[in-house]
Amino acid sequence: VTDPVKRQIVDMLPLLRAFARSLAPSWDQADDLVQATVEKGLRNLSSFAPGTRLDSWLYKIMRNAWIDQHRAARPVVSIDDDATLELVGEDGRRVTEARLDLAHVRAAMDRLPEDQRAVLMLVCVEGLRYREVAEMLEVPQGTVMSRLARARAALAEDLGMTSRDARRQGEAR
Amino acid sequence: MTERNNEEVSDEMLMALADGELDSAQAAALRARIARDPELAQRLAVFTETAAALRAAFAQGEVPPRLIAAVEAAEVDRQPEDRKVVAFPSRSTLWPMALAASLALGVGLGWGLKGTNAPMSAPSLAEVAQAVSGVPTGETAEVARLGAARVLGSFETERGLCRLIAVEPDEGGRGRFVACRDVEGWDVALSLSDGSTAGYAPASAMGTEMIDLYLDAVGAGAALDAETEAAMLGGDPE
Numbered sequence: 001v002t003d004p005v006k007r008q009i010v011d012m013l014p015l016l017r018a019f020a021r022s023l024a025p026s027w028d029q030a031d032d033l034v035q036a037t038v039e040k041g042l043r044n045l046s047s048f049a050p051g052t053r054l055d056s057w058l059y060k061i062m063r064n065a066w067i068d069q070h071r072a073a074r075p076v077v078s079i080d081d082d083a084t085l086e087l088v089g090e091d092g093r094r095v096t097e098a099r100l101d102l103a104h105v106r107a108a109m110d111r112l113p114e115d116q117r118a119v120l121m122l123v124c125v126e127g128l129r130y131r132e133v134a135e136m137l138e139v140p141q142g143t144v145m146s147r148l149a150r151a152r153a154a155l156a157e158d159l160g161m162t163s164r165d166a167r168r169q170g171e172a173r
Numbered sequence: 174m175t176e177r178n179n180e181e182v183s184d185e186m187l188m189a190l191a192d193g194e195l196d197s198a199q200a201a202a203l204r205a206r207i208a209r210d211p212e213l214a215q216r217l218a219v220f221t222e223t224a225a226a227l228r229a230a231f232a233q234g235e236v237p238p239r240l241i242a243a244v245e246a247a248e249v250d251r252q253p254e255d256r257k258v259v260a261f262p263s264r265s266t267l268w269p270m271a272l273a274a275s276l277a278l279g280v281g282l283g284w285g286l287k288g289t290n291a292p293m294s295a296p297s298l299a300e301v302a303q304a305v306s307g308v309p310t311g312e313t314a315e316v317a318r319l320g321a322a323r324v325l326g327s328f329e330t331e332r333g334l335c336r337l338i339a340v341e342p343d344e345g346g347r348g349r350f351v352a353c354r355d356v357e358g359w360d361v362a363l364s365l366s367d368g369s370t371a372g373y374a375p376a377s378a379m380g381t382e383m384i385d386l387y388l389d390a391v392g393a394g395a396a397l398d399a400e401t402e403a404a405m406l407g408g409d410p411e
Contacts, residue, residue, distance in 0.1 A: 003249065005249070006244050006245065006247070006249070009244050010241055010244050013236045013240055013241070013244075014233055014236060017233055017236065017240075018231075018233065021231060021233075027233075027234075031237055031239075031240060034240055035239070035240055035243045038240070038243060038244050038247060039243060039247045042244070042247040042248065042249045042250075043247065043248055043249070043250055044250060045249055045250055046250050101226065102226075102229055102230040103230075105226045105227060105229070105230035106230050106231070109227065109230070109231070120227055121227075121231065123192060123224075124192075124223065124224040124227040124228060125227050125228055125231045125232070127325070129194065130189075130192070130194055145185050145188065145189070146185075148188060148192075149184050149185055149188050152188065152219060152220055152223040152224075153184070153219070155223045155226075155227075156219045156222070156223050159223075159226065161218075161219060161222050161223065161226075
């Protein structure tokens with residue numbers, strides 16, 4: 001890829017996939033969404049204001065694309081089934097006690113509101129700083145933090161991590 | 174036993190500690206209180222454990238080639254004037270799993286630790302790992318002749334204890350590396366350089382992915398909680 005914008009977008013693909021996975025309930029659907037987003041973005045590149053954040057701009061395009069798609073079509077994917085299938089597809093050799101819970105984690109994540117899923121993906125999974133996420137989502141940093149705290153409280157509750165003996169990872173179920 | 178300090182610790186403070194957002198002084202002070210207060214430790218665990226669970230559940234695989242192809246093939250409607258875009262170092266996007274399993278691996282030749290005009294040479298990454306071997310996850314330490322080093326996580330793996338460490342040198346680009354402990358000390362398994370000194374680079378997401386792939390390849394489980402980590406590091410903080 002020689003075009004600088006295209007190269008920047010290629011480098012950004014993992015981040016865009018994470019964004020997309022916070023909207024879509026499976027990696028397949030997330031990747032379809034990423035593809036639609038980058039194609040639409042590049043087709044409309046003249047409306048991107050230079051000097052602003054390309055990732056914020058693409059995220060807005062992505063959210064709109066996702067909403068449009070779901071206004072047209074009723075959701076058909078059963079979230080729990082999908083999460084379970086993904087687990088089966090994983091390398092069985094490495095499935096530890098903790099990893100057996102991954103399907104539950106995915107299902108619990110999918111039950112959270114979209115704005116909370118986005119901050120969880122960016123901070124907890126992708127390891128971005130609060131400040132970076134705030135800039136990307138164009139919300140105050142305090143909002144990022146309160147969403148994160150609420151989301152994790154709900155997740156911990158849902159996964160039974162708050163119980164007295166759930167102090168170690170392997171016991172959290 | 175529950176000794177109350179004058180100030181309540183908020184959930185957001187604990188979360189910021191878990192996410193490595195506190196500066197080293199704040200983090201150390203809070204860690205000290207948590208060490209004395211099991212209830213605080215349990216509240217902190219909610220944040221570290223949810224993050225670890227999410228990382229495990231949503232770890233990305235390789236970027237599908239079809240997405241890269243889609244970017245390449247897409248039509249571009251650009252303004253007539255050639256736009257100035259911040260250049261990111263190009264790097265291989267396809268990351269073969271087998272390569273991730275190799276023991277020593279350096280990515281990003283622009284590693285900025287060897288300062289060009291520094292009178293004394295900067296410490297090696299293995300020395301950095303040694304320097305922070307008493308520093309718990311989430312805390313930042315100042316390493317002499319380098320700058321800040323923050324421990325992002327510790328993992329039990331087939332190679333023994335491995336730690337993910339972020340460095341922000343006073344000079345040169347930021348980076349992350351994975352060091353694993355063997356009988357002779359710390360061995361650097363993987364290092365990634367950001368290649369830029371700018372505050373934000375989307376390429377860091379790629380780095381995260383590579384690190385995940387590496388950790389998966391050596392059979393890493395979820396990040397260790399503070400207690401297990403301290404025990405494995407051998408240094409009882411008390």
